[in-house]
Amino acid sequence: MVKKKSCQNVRVPRVLFVAERELYGWVDEEIFTQPSVVEADMLPNLHREMRLTADRAAEGDFVLEAAGPSDRLPFRAQEDRTHFLWVYIELFTRLGVCLPFTEFQREVLSRCRVAASQLQLNGWGFLHTFERVCLHFGFRPSLRVFLYTYQLHAPPPGKGFMSFHTYQGRKLFDSFEESIQEFKWHYFKVLPFPGKRSFWLDDEGTPFPWVYWNAEVGDYRITTLDPLETLAFEFLQSLLAGLGKKSNFKCRWILDHSDTVIGVFLDSLRKDMEKQNRFDRLM
Secondary structure, eight states: OOOOOOOTTOOOOOOOOHHHHHHHTTBOGGGGGOOOOOOGGGHHHHHHHSOOBSSGGGGGGEEEEOOOTTOOTTOOOOTTSOOOEEEEHHHHHTSOOOBSOOHHHHHHHHHHTOOTTTBOHHHHHHHHHHHHHHHHTTOOOOHHHHHHHEEEEOOSSSBOOBEEEEOTTOOOSBOSOSOOOGGGGOEEEEEEOTTOOOTTBOTTSOBOTTTSOOSSOOOOOOOOOOHHHHHHHHHHHHHHHTOTTOOOOBHHHHHHSOHHHHHHHHHHHHHHHHHTTOGGGGO
16 A cells, blocks of 8 residues: 655644635635645555545546645635545545445535535544444435434634544444544645546536535534434434444444445344234334
8 A cells, every 4th residue: 555654743834825715714724734745756656555446447437636845635626627525535444435435425515515624534434334334234324314323513613623523322333443633734636537527526516515615604403303213213223322342333344344334243133023013114
């Protein structure tokens, strides 16, 4: 695997120009001291060795580009340039997210108005784990159930990286890790291969709300669920409640293992629900 350079003592103050202050002045100043350590000469091997897409044949749909010396994560494409997507190495190597983002992932990001690179890896961990578990059991991941379980959280002071926090009494999974920091230096750009359509643009060529950082993220809260949504939530919670001696129901374990291994594990937890004759109602 491509070796990432150390992030220790990587602090490069970046003073914003007047025009930049109007666009990015709301961002926590700490963000502007974190240049990317992913350099251009790393990208060819990175693209070969990293699983960027679920379908290997689609790898050629994307071009990787290193951040420039003055680039920072909140920066948008200039008016005369191609729109791009900021991503992290760990998003693919550790969490197993693939391009293009799934309909559910885009739905959550759009509703919350949070950029893909604005969301901390633990937030992505909750998002991807929730989706993977739902799909294993054959029911569509629900935006409403997810946002009933998780609240978008912006840590003070200023506006920095966002994450999801579990509402009290609604826990489904443990965090991917207690603290993940180095990803903040491992960012690069993804652009469409010439002639390919960007999944991050609408039909008019306008970037979706989750492409670039947003000053006003969406405080979208779900306080009640309909009967079917309640059943789905209770089923997911029953997996956690039914663990007993099993302690693997964590984001990191689920995202680190193959579908086969996870399937055996999850199916063993499903038996109690089948005995209650409630699972079929979710199909």
